[in-house]
Amino acid sequence: MARPHLLRSSVARATILICLAMAVTGCNTTKSDTITTGSIPKTSSAPLDGMDAAQLAETERAIGGAYVKNPKNKDIGLRYATVLGMTGKHAQALAVMQQVAIANPTDRQVLAAYGKAQAAAGELEQALGTIGRAQTPDHPDWRLMSAEGAVLDQLGRSNEARQKYRMALQTQPNEPTIMSNLGMSYVLSGDLKTAETYMRNAAQQPAADSRVRQNLALVVGLQGRFSEAETIARKELSQSQADTNVTYLRSMLSQQNSWAKLADKDKPAKLAAN
Template identity: 80%
Template sequence: MTAAKTSAPLSTMARAAIFICLAIAVTGCASTKRDNDNLTTGSIPKVSSAPLDGMNAVELAATEKAVGGAYIRDPKNRDVGMRYATVLGMTGKHAQALAVMQQVAIAHPTDRSVLAAYGKAQAGAGQLEQALATIGRAQTPDHPDWRLISAEGAVLDQLGRADEARQKYRMALQTQPNEPSIMSNLGMSYVLSGDLKTAETYMRDAAKQPAADSRVRQNLALVIGLQGRFSEAEQIARQELSQSQADANVTYLRSMMSQQNTWQKLAANDKARSATN
């Protein structure tokens, strides 16, 4: 089954799953502190360069205000603009994030990092075809960047082009073997098409990698929770989240599944797929 052929209930589930992942990031459930994360690259005057993934909603709001002020003072500053757009995207202000990145891209039209961030902002704002073109311009065929290849896959998945998306993820894995973020994206591709068992396999492999971060493990918890195995999902979530954060995420997941009756439909879908194979 491909994402383009996904039934209405599965499409609803997939969108909800994405929103849960975004909610996890905004509430500060991830604890990644990678020094080479492009969210923290560069010198940002008078603005904290602390990793954004570890911030809660209050911290993100304060960062948005501070970085927004710096952006107003110097709208052509590459690093300030990229960080501001990232914060805006994390707080759901995708149209504004896109507007910021448009200005940054005008000031830095050949900067690969800027083009990649611009493509991400376009995808966040729903401009998926434009995002593919922008990411393509950022890529260098003689020395391809696996992050951009994986980003192409994520956009293709959103367009319902699952087979092409998975080809991109596998290409990225050839360049960067066992990279957990790529494996997690590949797993999410199968979530979007309703194949949760295959998704869980990739997520578990991703979570076992030494470089796996909290976001990867929370995606694993998500996939397990979507199959109705809430106690197992909670156990994974509580290994890294505070009691209140884990409770909030699990409560939201249970509420969504109860309203949509989605995980039962997914389980039936998996059984039907197994019976025909």
């Protein structure tokens, strides 16, 4: 079956990184000390997902300098790894998280972010193990369930992934990030209609953020409704943020042939995966 190969394609990897970024957001933290993108407490007042490329580069330099001075600081290390991941430097982000994990070997938040970094760097089986160590069976964290689902999706184990997402929804009903990740799972199996249903439900939730709407925009665009997709991508954002979202959306949609091949080759297995 061609499915495992396709799931390792650049298109599928980009989708899974979206899921992972959403899945571990705020693990073991309160709302007041989380940032909008990633899984770490903020060390400045600027949310990372509102930054353009130049701002991210400046943040990377600043937080990188702080990390060099204090590599064992959990908050600095987590934020630095998040910025590195957002700029595509996944190997370096993993190296940073390895050091943070050595200094904080039992911290659930650190283990969750470490698992995310491993998955982003392609170390999928290791990521499952790390996320598993972060989870506590007597008090399971829905974010970790969702993160595990995202990794399982990339491994081509869609049935197990969706089971994890549904378990997470039992713990945290109507959580938009989980529903969005579940929708992305159906994107990877080529079932865009079902994916859109979950995405729209997610986007309608009060807690939905721009990443959830961006995922909905992607699914709508993949079905050829480009004008509607751009309208969704621009919703409730500043002009610069909206332009960034639309640029990203167009980049993803430019890989339409890859998405089409993914959908076509997965059609025989789609019914079995539901």
